[in-house]
Amino acid sequence: MIDKLHKDSCTGCKACGDICPKEAISFPIDAEGFWHPIIDEDKCIKCNLCEKACPALSTSMFENGSRKVPSTYKVYHKDKNVRYNSTSGALYYALAESFVENRDYIAGCVYDDDYKGAHHEVGNTVESLQKIMRSKYFQSDTAGVYKTIKKLLQKSERVLFCGTGCQVAGLYGFLGKDYPGLYTVELICRGVNSPLAFSSYMDELEKKFGSEIQEVHLKNKSHGWTNLGTLVKFKNGESYYKDRYHDPWVNAYIVGNLYIRPCCEHCKYKSFPRVADITIGDFWGLKFSKEEQKLGVSVALVNTPKGDELMSTSKNFMEVEERSLDEAAKGNPALQSTVKMNPDRNEFFKRIKNEPYSKVVWNLLGITKMSLVISTAKRNTKTLLKKCYYRLIKRRLVRQRMELK
Ligand SMILES: Cc1cc2nc3c(=O)[nH]c(=O)nc-3n(C[C@H](O)[C@H](O)[C@H](O)COP(=O)(O)OP(=O)(O)OC[C@H]3O[C@@H](n4cnc5c(N)ncnc54)[C@H](O)[C@@H]3O)c2cc1C
Ligand code: SF4
Ligand code: SF4
Ligand code: SF4
Structure with a gap:
């Protein structure tokens, strides 16, 4: 049963929770801020649906016609404002725009109202798209989203789902089959961080600025896409910006791997064929023009015929240039490799109970x-x-x- 799955293998995708007909599965949060399933034996009827849906227990990848060698493109959105406000070259925005224009549905990650957590939501308006755009670099809660998507697909609606590879696998595992109206987008993913670490950081900033948070922009481009930083705006009008060298969040993630979910160390979603119709990320490793350095460039790995269709319906919104998979892979290790956990992670979670987040990060990374x-x-x-x-x-x-x- 899924609650016997080794803690380090469970991705927390929550497909099991959505499929359980008896609502017997809950997801208590552990000392690191990650949720893991447990089964209420009194409610469980041993139907095994949770086990069948669980992508971590399956030995094969869901069959959606994904190619061994995807077509690879360098892409960016034609609208500079949209591009500036997205994380990479705004490829996601371009793909989602055609759905929203037709009042079709998009499902993706949004911040919670207090900006201290994130969850997946379904919508079909420009407002939903503006909430879903931009990377939130910690785990998003998908509870309920698979059920909502299934209902829409059963009514022959079109849905574009975007998330990490394990969330896409969770969606396919939950559905058990591909639907003509379902399109999936997976992020190149170096691992999801602990929601507890993120909320500790936000709590510290709220205290420092004496105000609640109004907006968070991780990997902000005010100093350029190649010089990313963290921007947080507060309700009292103040704002906080730190570039990647001085921001504890970026350092703990990119340099330290201090609080990534343990399953990410042996992620199943790094190889080819990929799990989703399209894989998106930053197109690192090219020689960039000044404008590209400032505004960002996306990579698209188009894995399936549905992926081809997505690219074609969104072509009016974006500039597209065919490149090679080798070029994309060279600059982006997270496409195929997993990260190693920091041996000090236990110390981090022990210390943030009583000490300020940033002090613990700098201390454990040895940065003064x-x-x-x-x-x-x-x-x-x-x-x-x-x-x-x-x-x-x-x-x-x-x-x-x-x-x-
Ligand atoms: C945890 C994480 C790690 C990543 N690691 C890499 C990497 O190593 N290399 C790389 O090239 N790219 C990585 N990315 C992807 C990259 O940051 C951009 O999200 C991606 O290139 C899309 O950018 P965009 O400009 O097209 O669209 P954006 O508007 O920036 O992308 C928004 C999309 O990302 C989804 N999303 C945002 N946050 C989350 C989340 N926490 N969980 C699930 N889905 C989310 C939203 O649902 C939305 O569909 C990572 C993203 C995340 C969330
Ligand atoms: S076996 Fe069936 S009832 Fe029991 S937890 Fe799994 S899905 Fe729910
Ligand atoms: S379905 Fe997802 S959350 Fe449930 S046990 Fe499997 S990997 Fe974990
Ligand atoms: S690294 Fe793999 S397991 Fe971890 S969040 Fe990303 S896709 Fe899921």
């Missing part, structure tokens, strides 16, 4: 105020030297050209 100042100075000097070097070369070229004339 002084080391931050030194590394910033080193980076600034490097950038300055680079600028001087290019200016010198440019001047020399101009002089040579004048001499030739």
